[in-house]
Amino acid sequence: MRVLGLFNYWIFIFLMMVGFYTLISRGNLVKKIVGLNIFQTSVFILYISMGKVRGGTAPILMEGDAVYSNPLPHVLILTAIVVGVATTALGLSLVVRIKEAYGTIEEDEIQAEDLRL
Amino acid sequence: MEDRVILRVGAKILIPHILLFALYVQFHGDYGPGGGFQAGVIFASAFILYALIYGLAHAKRVLPLGFASFCAALGVVIYAGVGVATLLKGGVFLEYGVLRHDPVHGQELGILLVELGVFTTVFGSMVAFFYSFTGRRKSRS
Numbered sequence: 001m002r003v004l005g006l007f008n009y010w011i012f013i014f015l016m017m018v019g020f021y022t023l024i025s026r027g028n029l030v031k032k033i034v035g036l037n038i039f040q041t042s043v044f045i046l047y048i049s050m051g052k053v054r055g056g057t058a059p060i061l062m063e064g065d066a067v068y069s070n071p072l073p074h075v076l077i078l079t080a081i082v083v084g085v086a087t088t089a090l091g092l093s094l095v096v097r098i099k100e101a102y103g104t105i106e107e108d109e110i111q112a113e114d115l116r117l
Numbered sequence: 118m119e120d121r122v123i124l125r126v127g128a129k130i131l132i133p134h135i136l137l138f139a140l141y142v143q144f145h146g147d148y149g150p151g152g153g154f155q156a157g158v159i160f161a162s163a164f165i166l167y168a169l170i171y172g173l174a175h176a177k178r179v180l181p182l183g184f185a186s187f188c189a190a191l192g193v194v195i196y197a198g199v200g201v202a203t204l205l206k207g208g209v210f211l212e213y214g215v216l217r218h219d220p221v222h223g224q225e226l227g228i229l230l231v232e233l234g235v236f237t238t239v240f241g242s243m244v245a246f247f248y249s250f251t252g253r254r255k256s257r258s
Binding site: 058060071077081082089093096 | 154239253
């Protein structure tokens with residue numbers, strides 16, 4: 001039952017492998033960015049689920065002692081999510097420019113175009 | 118999308134609820150899951166839905182690109198302004214406790230204002246991203 005108890009790690013591994021496979025197996029640049037996003041999400045899930053404390057509340061000021069979830073991974077991942085959005089926007093804008101320059105977003109066609117020139 | 122009655126009516130029903138949910142996430146953020154980032158994205162998604170259904174030109178009449186960019190900058194000013202306000206009140210940068218006489222109330226107010234700044238920035242930049250990507254094809258030709 002230990003295996004089931006650690007199911008957040010299984011979800012993390014599954015999502016990471018799905019994202020990684022999408023990233024290396026697809027030639028379409030937009031699909032690559034989607035894969036990169038799934039990869040990022042797996043890391044977010046790993047960190048956020050590690051910060052959860054059973055029975056813990058939000059880390060805010062209150063009277064007496066209280067069990068609270070570890071806020072550090074959450075804040076770390078909040079930053080990571082914002083960085084992820086920024087990298088996604090940057091990647092998509094690069095894809096738009098590549099599409100305008102080459103007329104395609106398939107990697108092999110871009111390489112063929114490069115070799116032809 | 119002029120003739121898609123179901124989409125148009127469905128969007129009209131959905132958009133106010135999305136906006137309301139974004140505000141719920143915003144103001145509930147200090148006690149539950151939520152906060153400025155999530156609320157900003159949800160709030161922006163309502164405008165993106167509007168642009169998808171009714172067209173970019175209509176969406177830009179409701180919320181011009183310049184205003185979205187202004188929002189993105191305004192949020193940073195709000196965030197930094199709270200920090201400067203705490204400095205002026207005799208605390209350190211972003212020490213919310215000094216905003217009110219009671220530190221707990223001060224923290225509540227500080228978090229709310231900072232989250233408002235985050236909300237404005239995220240909302241503005243999300244809408245600006247969407248406008249820049251979707252409006253590109255028309256501007257090029």
